[in-house]
Amino acid sequence: MTFFFQIVIDAVSLGSLYALTALGIGLLFGILRLINFAHGNFITIGAYALIVPSTAVVATPFIGAWAWFLMIPAIIAIVIVVALGTERIAFRPLRGANMSSLLIASFAVSYVLDHVIILIFTGRPKAVNVGAELARHISFLDLRVPAIQLVTIAAAIILLGGLALFLKRTSYGIQMRAAAEDFDTARLLGVRANTVIALAFAISGLLAAVVSLIFITQTGILSFRMSLNLVIVAFISTVIGGIGSLVGAAAGGFLVGVASVVLQTVLPDDYKLTRDAFVFGFVVLVLIFRPDGLIVTRAVRERV
Amino acid sequence: MIRSVLLASGLAVALCIGGLVATPKASADEPIVIGQALDFSNWMLTYDGQPQRGMEIAVEDVNAGDLIAAEELGLTEVNEAKGVLGGRKLELIKCDTKADREQGAKCGAEMVQGGAKFAAFSCDYDMGGPAALQYAAAGIVGVSVCGSDPKIGVQGIGPTIFTMSTAANAQGYVLAEWAYKQKGWRNAYSLLDNSIEYDKSLCIGFDERWEEMAGAKLLGKDVFKQDDPSISAQITAYKAISPEPDVMMICSYIPGGASALRQIRAAGIETPVLTSESFAGQFWFDSVPGLANYYHGTHGNVFSPENFTADEKEFLDKYQAKYGEMPPSSHVYLGYSMVQAYVKALQQAGTDEPMEIVKAMETFNDVALLIGPTTWTADTHIQNRRPWTFFEAQGDGKLSFIEKFRAEKAWDIGQLKAWD
Numbered sequence: 001m002t003f004f005f006q007i008v009i010d011a012v013s014l015g016s017l018y019a020l021t022a023l024g025i026g027l028l029f030g031i032l033r034l035i036n037f038a039h040g041n042f043i044t045i046g047a048y049a050l051i052v053p054s055t056a057v058v059a060t061p062f063i064g065a066w067a068w069f070l071m072i073p074a075i076i077a078i079v080i081v082v083a084l085g086t087e088r089i090a091f092r093p094l095r096g097a098n099m100s101s102l103l104i105a106s107f108a109v110s111y112v113l114d115h116v117i118i119l120i121f122t123g124r125p126k127a128v129n130v131g132a133e134l135a136r137h138i139s140f141l142d143l144r145v146p147a148i149q150l151v152t153i154a155a156a157i158i159l160l161g162g163l164a165l166f167l168k169r170t171s172y173g174i175q176m177r178a179a180a181e182d183f184d185t186a187r188l189l190g191v192r193a194n195t196v197i198a199l200a201f202a203i204s205g206l207l208a209a210v211v212s213l214i215f216i217t218q219t220g221i222l223s224f225r226m227s228l229n230l231v232i233v234a235f236i237s238t239v240i241g242g243i244g245s246l247v248g249a250a251a252g253g254f255l256v257g258v259a260s261v262v263l264q265t266v267l268p269d270d271y272k273l274t275r276d277a278f279v280f281g282f283v284v285l286v287l288i289f290r291p292d293g294l295i296v297t298r299a300v301r302e303r304v
Numbered sequence: 305m306i307r308s309v310l311l312a313s314g315l316a317v318a319l320c321i322g323g324l325v326a327t328p329k330a331s332a333d334e335p336i337v338i339g340q341a342l343d344f345s346n347w348m349l350t351y352d353g354q355p356q357r358g359m360e361i362a363v364e365d366v367n368a369g370d371l372i373a374a375e376e377l378g379l380t381e382v383n384e385a386k387g388v389l390g391g392r393k394l395e396l397i398k399c400d401t402k403a404d405r406e407q408g409a410k411c412g413a414e415m416v417q418g419g420a421k422f423a424a425f426s427c428d429y430d431m432g433g434p435a436a437l438q439y440a441a442a443g444i445v446g447v448s449v450c451g452s453d454p455k456i457g458v459q460g461i462g463p464t465i466f467t468m469s470t471a472a473n474a475q476g477y478v479l480a481e482w483a484y485k486q487k488g489w490r491n492a493y494s495l496l497d498n499s500i501e502y503d504k505s506l507c508i509g510f511d512e513r514w515e516e517m518a519g520a521k522l523l524g525k526d527v528f529k530q531d532d533p534s535i536s537a538q539i540t541a542y543k544a545i546s547p548e549p550d551v552m553m554i555c556s557y558i559p560g561g562a563s564a565l566r567q568i569r570a571a572g573i574e575t576p577v578l579t580s581e582s583f584a585g586q587f588w589f590d591s592v593p594g595l596a597n598y599y600h601g602t603h604g605n606v607f608s609p610e611n612f613t614a615d616e617k618e619f620l621d622k623y624q625a626k627y628g629e630m631p632p633s634s635h636v637y638l639g640y641s642m643v644q645a646y647v648k649a650l651q652q653a654g655t656d657e658p659m660e661i662v663k664a665m666e667t668f669n670d671v672a673l674l675i676g677p678t679t680w681t682a683d684t685h686i687q688n689r690r691p692w693t694f695f696e697a698q699g700d701g702k703l704s705f706i707e708k709f710r711a712e713k714a715w716d717i718g719q720l721k722a723w724d
Contacts, residue, residue, distance in 0.1 A: 003544060010536035017533055057587050057632050123347040123403070125559035127590035135570040144543075146570055149536065215533060219563035220591030225347060226559065229531035264537040272527045273498050 002142040007265050013149035015257030016156035017214060019250040021227075021234035022241065023160070024207035026249025029238060030180040031200045034102045038086055040231030041113035042205055046079040046212030047222050048117060050128050059126045059222075068131075076209040083205030084198060086113075091201075095193070117224040131217035148217050155210055160250055163203070167246070172199055180244065240286050242293025251294055256283070335395035336388060336656055338363065338646065339415030339423025341435035342449065346403035350558065350584060351427035354631050355449035355468070358639025359424065361622050363394045366647060372640070373615050376672050377648055388650045394643070401426060405434045412438025412446075420444060421658050422646050424639075427469075429453035429460065429501055436461045445658045445665075447645075450603075450638050452581070453501045454717055457685035464662050466680060468638040468645075470603070470687040472502045474715035475580045476509020478692040479553065479601050481711045483578055484517050486694075487599075489550035491523050493575075495538065495564070497556035499530035506580055507555035509715060523549045530560035539571045549575055551599075557582035562591040569595065585633035586703045596699035599706075601692045603675055604634035608695070608705035615674055634675075634693070641673035676708075689714040 021039070028036045050064030050071075063074050090109045094102060134148040167173035172195075178186040179196045187193055215230070216222070234249075237256050241248025256279060263278050271278070286294070340359065342352040365371045369386035371379060385391040397418045399411035408426065412435030415423040423439055426432030427450040439446030440462030448456050448467035452475065456467045470478075483489045492514050496507040507525070514520050524545050528535045542552075552568075552575045554561060561583055568577070569592055581602040589595055605611055612620065619640060623631055648671065649664035650656060670677035676690050691710040695703035 003540065006540045007537065010534070010540055014534050014536070057629075058590065118345055123343070123345060123349040124353070125347075125350065125562070125588065127562065127588040129590045129593050132570075132593045135566060137571050144572065146536070146567070149534075218534060218567065219559070220566040221559040221562045221588060223347065223559040225531070229529075230533060261537045265541065269525065275527075276529070 005143055006145075007261065009143070009145050009149055009153075011258040011261035012254075013152045013257075014261050015254035016152045017211065017253075018230070018233055018237055018257040019253035020152075020156050020159060020207055020211050020214075021230050022237035022249040022253035023163070023246060024204040024211070025231070025234050026238045026241065026244070026246050027163075027200055027204050027207075030244045030246060031176060031183070032091070032102065032197060033099045034091065034106060035099075035235065036204070037103070037106045037231060037235075038109040038113060039204060039208055039234070040227035041110050041117075042079050042083055042208035043212040043215065043227040043230065044117065044222075044224060045082050045113065046075050046209045047128070047216045047226065048121060049075055049078045050130055050216065051121075051126060051222070055121055057124065057126075059128060061128055061130065064128055064130050071130075072213065075213060076206055079209035079212065080202050080205035082113075083201045083208070087198060087201040092194075092197075095197075114224055121222075121224070123224065125221050125223040127221050128216060129220055130213070132220075134217050135220070146218075148214065151217075152214050155214065156250075159207065159210065163246070172196070176200060236280070236283055240283055240293055242290075242295035245293070245295040248293055248295035255286075333392065335393040336422075336650070337395050337397055337418060337420045338643070339418060339420030340396055340398045341401055341408060341411035341415050341423060341425050342398070343403045343426055343431070344398070344400040346401075348401070348403040348426055348428065348431055351450055351635060354633050354636035355424070355427070355639030355642070357623070357627065357631070358619075358636040358641075359396065359449075359643055360639075361619070361626060362640045362643030363396055365622070366643065367393045371644065371647065372618050372674060373644070373672065377644060379644075379647060379651060382647055382651060388647050389654070389656070394647075401431070401435065403431055405431065408432065408434035409438055411435050415439070416442040416444060421656050422447070422661065424449050424642060425451075427451050427635075429455050432456070433461065436465050440465055443658055445646075445661050447642055449642065450581075450635050452686075453505060454686055455501070457717075458683055459717070464658055466665060466685040468642050468675065468678075468687075469581075470690050470692070471509075471715055471717070472505035472580075473509030473512075473719070474686075474688040474690075474711070475601070475692065476506045476511070476555075477513040477713060477715050478689075478709065478711040479578055479580060480510045480513035480517070480520075481713070482601065482692070482694060482709045483551050483553075483599075484514070484520055486707070486709065487551070487576070489576070490519055491521050491547065491549045492551050492553060493523050493542065493545065493549035494525045494553040494555065495542075496525065496527045497530050497554075497560055497564070498527050499560070500557070502582060503555040503557065506582075507553065510553050510555070513711075513713065523547075528556075528560075528564060530556065532560070535564050535567050539568060539573070542568075542573065543571070551576045551578055553578045554583075555580070558584060558588050562588040565595070565598075566592045581635070584635065586697070586701075587632045589697070589701055594699050595697050595701070598697040600695045600697070600703060601709075602634050602695070603690075604637045604693050605695075605705050606631050606634045606636065607703040611705040619674060637675040641675040641678065644673045645671070645678065684717045686717070688717065 051059040054060045137144045175191045237252035238249040241252030369383040374383045401408040422445045425435040436446045450469045451467045452469040452472040454471040576597045649661045652664040653660040691708045694706040
């Protein structure tokens with residue numbers, strides 16, 4: 001029974017991490033039809049920001065050495081600035097361009113940001129020990145759970161809830177939802193495009209920063225490719241969830257995380273090597289039965 | 305129009321090649337060119353970067369008449385002549401593969417066009433293969449600076465292709481024998497990161513050798529992926545194993561391996577952990593605070609000054625003088641040794657003709673290069689029983705030298721043929 005609960009917590013926490021990443025991608029897609037592959041770079045930059053300005057082989061953390069109540073806002077602020085910067089420099093000039101141009105632009109942004117990291121920090125991974133207390137396990141009843149897993153789950157609940165409240169209850173939130181439904185009509189009704197889009201980028205930056213802190217606490221090591229897998233999984237999650245739907249993106253991320261952990265546990269040894277094939281097989285199944293994803297949005301239907 | 309442009313460029317290429325072929329035999333004072341199609345900037349830098357520097361130092365040494373271990377290698381005349389084959393200087397040409405396969409192929413071709421008859425390629429079959437294929441096609445000698453996949457060589461790429469490193473399976477053998485004989489462990493567990501071929505071959509070697517030895521049991525094994533954000537499911541499964549294994553073999557590399565180890569230790573699992581060369585040094589130790597019960601086998605010693613051999617010390621002094629720091633991993637010795645091997649083969653063959661160099665290299669039998677005794681034969685262009693250097697970390701944040709250890713049983717490359 002303990003084993004079972006242990007697996008449940010493993011699954012829920014990985015699902016939460018994927019959900020948080022998928023949410024950042026889903027948000028921008030909903031409003032801009034932008035599949036932002038540079039989202040992974042936001043996560044990476046948040047993690048590297050911990051060691052700036054050290055570029056030594058064994059890096060000395062600077063922001064990473066601050067107390068958590070200073071470090072967390074600092075990292076969030078840095079990632080938000082980077083996200084807004086990419087919007088202003090790369091995506092704003094492409095406003096109104098079709099989806100594929102935007103996608104390619106996001107690849108370009110991602111490529112540039114990757115290489116900025118390589119240029120400054122080289123391709124060699126760097127260790128950074130942040131939140132070691134959180135990485136450690138805590139015991140309750142018979143369970144031994146790393147605190148970071150509980151933090152991940154809590155962060156997902158708080159950010160999802162906060163985002164839902166923001167979108168439902170605030171004027172900016174309502175403008176964002178309107179823009180996501182029908183951007184042109186929303187503009188005709190007085191929604192300011194620049195503000196809404198910048199806000200969406202800022203929120204996706206915030207989500208990326210949180211993911212990056214959780215991720216680095218868990219893994220303790222920086223590499224410029226660290227978030228590649230995360231962002232691919234998150235993209236797939238938004239597809240399963242129903243492209244354009246925030247709840248769908250979060251649910252999709254959650255499902256993929258849970259499926260990975262469950263398969264890792266139940267597959268016989270010889271099949272564990274092919275775990276991801278099963279995970280993505282499951283994705284295909286979902287899409288066969290629900291081709292538009294779990295939650296279908298009007299925006300997508302009109303465009304198909 | 306397009307066709308005529310193609311024709312014209314085809315002709316131009318043909319002329320260029322013709323020009324290369326028609327070049328008169330190099331004169332005695334022309335430098336001998338060594339190519340480096342390596343990653344100078346991307347993630348493979350962790351592995352390629354150090355051998356690259358080792359080669360730089362070796363080339364400078366040859367040209368200055370200061371080659372390390374010249375006497376033991378029978379190369380005193382190289383030092384006297386300050387050059388090979390009667391005083392010819394060595395020259396390096398470089399191309400950055402950026403850990404990109406296509407760029408690797410371009411770099412390989414660039415080395416061939418640059419006149420190299422002996423050239424280095426990246427540390428890994430997947431990443432170094434494209435450049436190596438160019439070398440093989442052009443019939444020049446290609447040597448991987450630290451590729452450990454046994455497919456690098458005669459069987460996988462071509463008869464002129466070698467690697468400086470020890471086969472991953474043979475690394476698994478020596479780790480298994482050391483754990484069994486020197487530590488007396490009997491119950492093992494292996495954790496495989498199946499994202500690259502090296503890791504798979506390493507764990508196959510370890511598991512195979514472990515189960516051959518009397519009384520040794522493999523209590524379990526599991527897999528994860530290099531970029532898995534969490535290995536909590538594997539940890540949960542490990543904790544259910546009874547009795548607790550004596551040793552956990554992790555076949556992975558940095559960064560994913562460090563991340564896995566951080567999570568394992570954070571989970572309160574203090575089982576001794578064994579890793580191989582791909583955990584490359586101690587630069588990542590901050591990822592696993594207070595890392596203890598950690599055992600690491602690799603090519604050589606750059607960490608424990610009190611245990612340096614005279615040759616290692618001489619080399620490291622030169623390294624420090626040139627780069628102002630100590631090398632982060634012993635892969636640096638592989639680069640120096642590669643040039644030593646080439647110089648020895650050149651002197652032995654009396655020419656730089658690639659096929660003659662290959663023949664000379666295939667006669668190497670425990671030749672004492674800086675990295676250690678090196679043997680190549682007609683069908684084994686990789687090391688299968690070079691001594692392995694063992695270290696431990698016991699919570700003091702650094703690797704401490706234990707010993708050099710040579711496996712009793714050599715891994716047989718014949719097994720590679722069986723997979724094909």
